[in-house]
């Protein structure tokens with residue numbers, strides 16, 4: 001951990017109160033996933049720079065929210081991701097290898113190499129396919145929630161989106177519909193304080209984005225998104241509240257974007273040098289490690305072997321995925337429609 | 352004259368207009384401090400101030416709708432949509448409002464603005480950073496649709512668009528933003544809207560293309576030059592209003608037409624050209640009109656090299672057309 005890390009303010013009793021009985025297990029599971037996620041981000045950004053994958057959108061700095069969502073949600077819940085929630089799919093059981101096939105857009109990518117990396121589709125864990133279009137998914141969560149309610153299921157639809165997405169149409173329509181129809185939606189606003197180069201104070205004139213929920217009659221809370229304990233307890237409480245009395249809630253997770261927007265971005269053009277030290281001080285992985293160490297739950301050697309294990313898992317997945325060839329040319333033409341004539345496509349003679 | 356890439360030429364065109372006319376205002380996502388994600392607006396906020404180069408919140412309908420109001424007032428707004436794939440949240444504003452203001456107000460409220468947006472594939476951008484959506488807009492009466500293929504045209508067509516009286520959708524071929532460079536006239540260089548250009552003369556067959564596809568079309572014509580037919584290449588430059596006279600003159604001369612675009616074939620822009628030839632040049636045609644286009648699928652990621660028309664596919668279509676008559 002680094003000298004500047006802002007410690008998480010919990011003694012054992014407070015952690016137990018926030019996380020429940022098996023809190024030690026929860027924290028260690030979270031640490032496992034966050035370590036893996038961090039390793040994945042750094043390796044994949046590296047591979048992108050080497051040209052071995054085409055694009056990468058890191059979630060560095062946002063791991064606590066995703067891991068908490070993955071661990072606190074149930075199988076019957078639906079996840080409607082924004083740009084940086086792939087980890088939620090992994091925690092809910094989507095295999096790392098399958099995800100890696102997607103990142104390499106190869107022949108074993110479940111979505112047949114049709115999307116840019118970091119746009120996985122994982123129906124087996126109710127993780128919905130996303131577009132790159134900011135915000136459109138917010139209303140989809142509302143419709144999923146309608147289905148859950150109509151079929152009297154206890155699931156909740158979790159809608160993820162960034163601070164930038166709050167300026168778009170679907171944010172407003174989605175909150176309004178969910179409130180008017182009393183639907184089980186948990187709106188998860190990941191406010192990493194940037195939309196590419198636009199800082200959040202230029203995205204909105206309100207002090208806290210969570211205030212926007214009030215305009216739709218939706219209760220909201222603001223949560224430190226770099227504090228795993230706070231994230232986990234807000235997910236368990238929020239989901240429980242929605243299951244007991246169906247109706248939407250909004251959680252604004254305050255975060256720090258710790259990397260460029262994506263592999264195509266250069267923040268030195270717009271970010272003040274004071275940003276990164278602040279962001280690093282709120283590194284969710286370091287904050288969790290500090291907490292675990294302080295309470296004697298993580299020895300130096302355990303931490304080392306956790307990192308080695310993560311490195312091994314990622315390395316193996318990369319090796320497996322990189323060995324697979326590109327999708328078959330034929331896959332260009334399938335899945336366009338369920339019926340009707342198949343589109344014409346490249347003949348075998350075309351290079 | 353200055354040697355510039357296509358994206359630099361656009362930047363110089365914007366700079367020229369901002370310098371010459373204080374009513375030119377730009378608005379869009381990441382266009383100020385960041386200079387646009389492709390750097391098309393690089394340095395302009397610094398030079399002309401944040402009042403005239405506005406970094407907006409993330410809302411395309413907000414960008415275009417606000418630009419409409421500016422235009423009604425009398426400013427000359429040049430909104431940017433970061434990728435053409437993200438223009439759809441503003442589709443309502445463009446189709447219902449921008450395109451119809453002049454008509455529905457009996458000319459009282461012209462709505463002149465220039466919506467700039469990078470379009471097209473070849474950058475490994477997948478479904479949502481690669482689309483060619485020109486046909487939706489060409490289909491809408493009241494709009495002009497312009498797509499340059501060279502740096503000089505990019506600057507000249509952009510400046511003409513900014514000083515035009517109609518709303519213009521100005522789509523920039525991002526794939527050749529940096530891959531194509533050339534001499535660009537300095538100053539207030541204008542290239543008229545609505546005028547196609549024969550970029551290579553030929554006698555046996557006409558290739559019609561625009562934007563990034565002009566280059567593989569030229570390449571195909573070159574490839575065929577030594578032993579094959581003599582191929583003419585026409586760069587449409589303005590899709591709407593179409594330079595009917597120029598395209599018909601070319602088809603009447605060569606008697607054969609192959610149309611190239613990246614967008615899907617079905618109801619793509621090529622269908623309009625083919626219909627035009629059927630209506631007005633049928634008896635000049637010696638062979639069926641052919642189209643080399645993207646397939647009727649969403650734009651793929653891993654297989655974009657198969658999806659995008661290239662010189663080899665164009666050559667094959669030319670050969671087939673020549674063989675047909």
Ligand SMILES: Cc1ncc(C[n+]2csc(CCOP(=O)(O)OP(=O)(O)O)c2C)c(N)n1
Pocket residue numbers: 083084132133134135161162163164165166192193194195196261380409411433437440
């Ligand atoms: C409708 C739309 N407009 C523009 C873009 C280009 N774009 C991609 S991400 C992004 C910023 C998103 O910011 P935010 O919602 O805060 O998410 P973050 O990237 O910070 O996680 C923009 C402008 C897009 N993908 N979709």
Ligand SMILES: [Mg+2]
Pocket residue numbers: 162163164190191192193194195196
């Ligand atoms: Mg953000």
